[in-house]
Amino acid sequence: MREIGKPHPRLPLPAEGQEDDPQRFLAWLGEAIPMVEHLGIREMRRDGQRLVWQLALTPSLNDKGTGFGGALTAQATLLGWCWTTLWLRRRGLARDVVVAEASQRFLAPVTGDYRFECEPEAEVGPENLALQLAQKGRGRITLVQRLWCGEVLCLEARSNYAVLAASS
Template identity: 60%
Template structure:
């Protein structure tokens, strides 16, 4: 098990660059995805990805890499949200699905946010009452303005 990254200071917010340096060490596959410019805005986590790092034999985005990246994006969303709450708990994906809508032909950007408007509040309540909970998240992959892939995942926060 990789050592946990210390929680950010209360009210100080997460340093995304520090988090991603740690993440690349904790999950070696992350270094191969070509993730750039992570950003956390309100309840949306986003980042840009270099297509060159994720090509298939047809010169488009490799579906397996895209599936892995969307899963990782949801895991990061949940982990960063927990850290902002001062909680150091493990997160796992419980279930997920993907829909490939158009080929990924250029560098792309991804975003992740809760599926349900009350998802964050429900997770917060479950954590307060049971010490564990789940949240459903949506991940979207865009080439420019074109939606190329949409994924959904249910992420479990363990005790």
């Protein structure tokens, strides 16, 4: 059980040249952030620079029987945090990541199970983040998260994530 004010132990970094096992990462995430087990995440996979979640709608239903905006916003924020954390881990970096800014546009009701996709807003975003980390020891990246019900775009979010300097 998590304790308030006490950080959860980090997941050990994958071996050099290896990627995180998505199921292992999601299991750790559910321990580190207790609400994760209630989000309905069925699958997580990487597709190039894009991180994709498949989700069940049922845990995020609102009183109208569609997706609850607060739950969807939390998912968008967490998906971007995961994108940034996994990007760092692939580079052998265990660093703290925080969301600095976030905005959402709700475009259509979420009426069934859905997928959330996250990718850098700019193609050069990851390269710029790597440069910032090398030069200043910290950096930022802007990501875009899109929620799709089939072929219908229901939500688009933009979030800026800060990678904090390594603690000494």
